[in-house]
Amino acid sequence: MADEQSDIAEAGSTQSTAAHSTNSADSGVGNESSHQRENGGVSAAATAASSPEQAAPSFIPTIEDAYAAREHFSEYGVMRTPLIRLNVDMVRVAQDGMCGGMMEVYLKLENLQPIGSFELRGASYALATAEKEKLQRGIVTASTGNFAQGLAACAKRKGYPISVVVPDYAPIIKHSALERLGASVRRVPFEQWWEVLVHQKFPGLEDQHFIRPSGKREILAGNATLALEILEDLPDVDAIVVPYSSGGLCLSVGSVLQARKPDTRLIACEVNTSTPLNNALLAGRPFYCQHSPSFVDGLGFNTVLPEVWPHVQRMITTTARVSLNDTARAIRLMVERNHVVAEGAGAAPVAAALTGQAGPGKVVCVVSGGNIDATVLADVLQGIVPMPSGRPDARHGGGLGGNNGRQTETSL
Known part of the structure; x- marks a missing residue:
C-alpha cells in the first residue's frame, strides 16, 4: 500500500464538488447524479434556509454545559484525547468548482478512551446528573x-x-x-x-x-467537550468531520462551534449503505429509507430522529458520503501511517476528507471509536471489505457469495 494515500488523493482531486453546492428539494431523492453516486454529500444551506427559525430546545447544550460536564470526567475515567496529524503528504482538493487549496488532516483520537469510544463522555455526565x-x-x-x-x-x-x-x-x-x-x-x-x-x-x-444516546442535554454536553479540546489544541481549524449516526455528535460539536468558532465547517459523514441525513436534506424532510447493515456498524439509521432534524440542518455545513471501500482503505491507512486502529465509523470521516469532501485547510476527523472485531480488521488489512461483523455469515459463506461472504476491494 505504498501508493495508497496518493491514490485516494487523486480520487479526491477529481471528485464531483456537489458536496459543497446547494441542492433543492426538487433535485430529489430520485436524482441519479447527486443522490445515487458512490461518494459525495449535500449542502444543508438550502434546507435550513427554507425552514422556520427555531429556538434551541432544552437538549441543545450551551458552552457552559460543556465546561460543566468536563468537571465530572475524573470521577468516571474520561480522558482528554490527543489530536495528531495524519502522516500523509498535504493533499490538494477542489472547492466550489475551483482549483481549491491544500488540506492537512488531523485525527481526534477518541478510540483511546478507556472503552474505545467518545461515548464515555456523554454517558458519564448523564449519570452524574441523573x-x-x-x-x-x-x-x-x-x-x-x-x-x-x-x-x-x-x-x-x-x-x-x-x-x-x-x-x-x-x-x-x-x-x-x-x-x-x-x-x-x-x-x-x-x-x-x-x-x-x-x-x-x-x-x-x-x-x-x-437513557437514549441522543436527545438528552447532558449527553450532548459531555460529548461537546471533544470539540472544546479540538479548538484548544488547534485554534485555526477550518473543518471538523464527524460520523453521523443518531445525530447527537453533530449537535454536540455544532453547539460548540456556533459559540466559539462559527466559521469552521462542520461535515456530517454517512456511509453509502445508509444515508438518512443526506436523503432528508435532498427531500427537505426526514423519511424512512433503506438501511443495509455493513461492517461500519456504528453508522446507519433508517431516518433522522424528529427532534434532531430541525437543528442538525442548521448546524452542519454539508454532508459527506463514503463507500465501504474508501472506509476500509482509511482504516488500513491509519494503521500503516499512524499505528492507529479505528472501527468503521471512526474511519469514515478520514475517508471523507481524503476523497475531497471536507474542503481545504486544516481538517480534523473525529476518530469516534476503535472497537473493531479482530477478524474484521484482519480482512481489511488484507484488502477485503468484510460482511457485517455480527452476522453469522460474515466469514463462513453466504452473504455476498464467492469469497466466503467477503468482497475484495476495488479501486477508487
Missing part, C-alpha cells in the same frame, strides 16, 4: 454498542444494574465488552431495535430508567 433513585431501579438503553459501553462502564463504577438492547448485527467485540462490564444484553432485529430507540421502552423493562 436522579440516583431512578438509576438504582436499573438503566436501559438501545445502542449499537459504543454508547452502551460508556453507560455500562459508568454504571459499573456506581453499582447500577443496566440492560442494553443491541441490533443483531452489532460486532461481537462490543457485545462481549458489554457483558464484561456487567450489562444484560438483549440482541434483537434492527427493526425492533429501532422501535426501542424511538419509543424508549422495552417489554419487561418499563420500570427502569431509559
Whole structure:
C-alpha cells in the first residue's frame, strides 16, 4: 500500500464538488447524479434556509454545559484525547468548482478512551446528573454498542444494574465488552431495535430508567467537550468531520462551534449503505429509507430522529458520503501511517476528507471509536471489505457469495 494515500488523493482531486453546492428539494431523492453516486454529500444551506427559525430546545447544550460536564470526567475515567496529524503528504482538493487549496488532516483520537469510544463522555455526565433513585431501579438503553459501553462502564463504577438492547448485527467485540462490564444484553432485529430507540421502552423493562444516546442535554454536553479540546489544541481549524449516526455528535460539536468558532465547517459523514441525513436534506424532510447493515456498524439509521432534524440542518455545513471501500482503505491507512486502529465509523470521516469532501485547510476527523472485531480488521488489512461483523455469515459463506461472504476491494 505504498501508493495508497496518493491514490485516494487523486480520487479526491477529481471528485464531483456537489458536496459543497446547494441542492433543492426538487433535485430529489430520485436524482441519479447527486443522490445515487458512490461518494459525495449535500449542502444543508438550502434546507435550513427554507425552514422556520427555531429556538434551541432544552437538549441543545450551551458552552457552559460543556465546561460543566468536563468537571465530572475524573470521577468516571474520561480522558482528554490527543489530536495528531495524519502522516500523509498535504493533499490538494477542489472547492466550489475551483482549483481549491491544500488540506492537512488531523485525527481526534477518541478510540483511546478507556472503552474505545467518545461515548464515555456523554454517558458519564448523564449519570452524574441523573436522579440516583431512578438509576438504582436499573438503566436501559438501545445502542449499537459504543454508547452502551460508556453507560455500562459508568454504571459499573456506581453499582447500577443496566440492560442494553443491541441490533443483531452489532460486532461481537462490543457485545462481549458489554457483558464484561456487567450489562444484560438483549440482541434483537434492527427493526425492533429501532422501535426501542424511538419509543424508549422495552417489554419487561418499563420500570427502569431509559437513557437514549441522543436527545438528552447532558449527553450532548459531555460529548461537546471533544470539540472544546479540538479548538484548544488547534485554534485555526477550518473543518471538523464527524460520523453521523443518531445525530447527537453533530449537535454536540455544532453547539460548540456556533459559540466559539462559527466559521469552521462542520461535515456530517454517512456511509453509502445508509444515508438518512443526506436523503432528508435532498427531500427537505426526514423519511424512512433503506438501511443495509455493513461492517461500519456504528453508522446507519433508517431516518433522522424528529427532534434532531430541525437543528442538525442548521448546524452542519454539508454532508459527506463514503463507500465501504474508501472506509476500509482509511482504516488500513491509519494503521500503516499512524499505528492507529479505528472501527468503521471512526474511519469514515478520514475517508471523507481524503476523497475531497471536507474542503481545504486544516481538517480534523473525529476518530469516534476503535472497537473493531479482530477478524474484521484482519480482512481489511488484507484488502477485503468484510460482511457485517455480527452476522453469522460474515466469514463462513453466504452473504455476498464467492469469497466466503467477503468482497475484495476495488479501486477508487
